[in-house]
Amino acid sequence: MFNIKYCECCGEPFWEDEGSFYCEECSEAISEEKRDNPDFLLDYLKKYCRGKDNAEFSREIEKRFLISGRDIRRIVKSLREQGEPICSDCHHGYYYANNRDEINRTLRGLNEHVNGVSSTIADLRNAELKKTSGTPIIRKIIIVVSPEDDPEDELVMELI
Numbered sequence: 001m002f003n004i005k006y007c008e009c010c011g012e013p014f015w016e017d018e019g020s021f022y023c024e025e026c027s028e029a030i031s032e033e034k035r036d037n038p039d040f041l042l043d044y045l046k047k048y049c050r051g052k053d054n055a056e057f058s059r060e061i062e063k064r065f066l067i068s069g070r071d072i073r074r075i076v077k078s079l080r081e082q083g084e085p086i087c088s089d090c091h092h093g094y095y096y097a098n099n100r101d102e103i104n105r106t107l108r109g110l111n112e113h114v115n116g117v118s119s120t121i122a123d124l125r126n127a128e129l130k131k132t133s134g135t136p137i138i139r140k141i142i143i144v145v146s147p148e149d150d151p152e153d154e155l156v157m158e159l160i
């Protein structure tokens with residue numbers, strides 16, 4: 001679905017493609033500028049995404065800055081390593097913390113995520129143990145294709 005939209009950079013009308021914010025020329029210029037200034041995301045979050053209520057979802061940031069979700073996660077990780085209070089949760093998206101409560105909220109979400117990963121690790125460990133504990137895991141199933149015909153028509157399937 002194409003709509004006419006106005007470029008958020010130069011203000012010129014353009015045919016919107018998949019929710020983009022900028023015309024093609026500005027998109028290219030922004031991509032270049034972004035490469036020269038890796039702190040663009042910090043500047044943006046600080047200025048426009050202060051606090052949970054101003055959070056922005058990854059997919060919006062992806063469109064705005066023409067970068068991938070993976071790039072955003074990589075940049076957010078490095079900003080946090082520098083001590084920047086970048087918060088995130090799946091209901092609101094990314095934002096720059098206004099207070100300690102917002103940081104704690106993000107920490108709770110991260111803890112839940114870690115617990116989920118831990119339980120996946122435990123499940124996979126157990127799965128490995130089952131496989132090496134001598135329990136037979138290959139069973140033979142005989143399927144009779146046509147009983148009135150030659151018994152050699154029986155198919156033997158091995159299931160793992």
Ligand SMILES: [Zn+2]
Nearest residue numbers: 007010023026
């Ligand atoms: Zn433009």
